[in-house]
Amino acid sequence: MKGYGSQSTKYRLGLLYSFKKEWLNSYTETPRNIEWIWYKRYLESSLRGVDLEKSVGISLRLNNFWDKIREHFSFEKDIEVYVSESHMLSYHIAIKNECEEVYSLDTHADLGYGGISSVSFKLNCANWMGKLLNEGRIKRAHIVYSHHTTEKPEDFKDFNKLFKVRYYNDIDALPNGIYTAAIHICRSGAWTPPWLDDEFFKFVNNLNLPYKVVKLYRRKWDIRKTQLSDLLYYLNFS
Template identity: 25%
Template sequence: MPMNLLVVDWDFFFPTPMAGGPPVEHSDLYAWPVADDAVHVELIWLRRVRKFQAVGMPLPRCTGYEGFWDRFRISPRAKVYYADSNAWAGHLFPSNLGGEGPWNYVHLYDAHHDCGYRNNHKSFDQWKAAGRIGAENWMLAHYWNGSKLAVHFPPWRESMERPAESPLIPVGMTIDDGSAPEIVFDAVYLCRSGAWVPSWCDDQFSDFLEACPAQPVQIPQNRWNHPRPDVVRMAELGRSLGPRRGFVQTDT
């Protein structure tokens, strides 16, 4: 029987002007570099929280995730695999569940399409020659294996023109309208997306994972620290202590 994979990136619920969300005051605070390493996702938020606090801007939170799972038909035998990076979704195949062949469909709900970006590779063939699966191109592995792909951008994205998308492969891309594919999903993959979603939203992620009607399974190869360090408390402590003689306060 054909099997289907549902992939959800947590940044789907974190409105970001730089990913096509509506502009906000101090939109420049969201101009974050792409990074996927453990040090980045755990420590860089201290620098970022200080910048929000410096301009007196309330810390943004995730929105719209309540009831998200209710629209989907998820097999009662399904597992929800979770990790920090979406790269691990490129290593998940029906064979992990005792099946064979490609997924029939891979549906991705994400603020980014993860189908390869031309600042990294000029073509799908160039990516194949390199052979590296990362958070920015893992969908290519499923395309190569023969799966049909669909990308759903978050409803807070204002249009498909900003930013303009240019994936390395042909793939259907739409802005989510609240409907759901008329298929049953045999597995779910949930990415915390720690480089894009603040650590002060980790409590919301816990609620979202717990609400998924599938058995949670942590990707064993993934380095997982959850919740991450409380950078809000760390920033407040740093302000209360202030600069001290012989002590250099850094941004990280």
């Protein structure tokens, strides 16, 4: 296993030019939260004189992302690559591949929020990593935060006391040669707008590996052809 054992790596495409802290709430992956909510956000921003399509875009940090990944991660031959909406799938990928460690490159740790009791809740996109640790499925979790996270390691004191969790602020802080059995790429549509979906798949395809798409909702975005009745509905739903 080359020292580290079998490991699963995932990354969320969510590096934005203009990060909106008001979008940091937790959301389930439903059409309401990954598509309709963007019409509401767009309309609310328009009322404030802000064109959301122009103010939220892709970070230049993505240009050499996969080169950086290959500097630090050693991919297994015929490695399995998954693309999905929710990070929750990582729980099942880690178990399937008998992973001992998981590296998560994300804005959120997904250990569970509200203390250790959160791992007792039903499996979801916010507690899958904590569940893997609590159930003894993995031995160690590595959290590589994106540059716009608002989380801090001390936010997870309960987990840090009970489990082996390491936190990093940059990919370059990782060692080289991390043996990797699977890769999971998440869109996380509640935080990644639909007008960037084409860019998301460019990002996925730049990995230059075959991949399996799992439960990824196809979003439609055409704000200029949306009927007035629909716009009013999107603006007023909560």
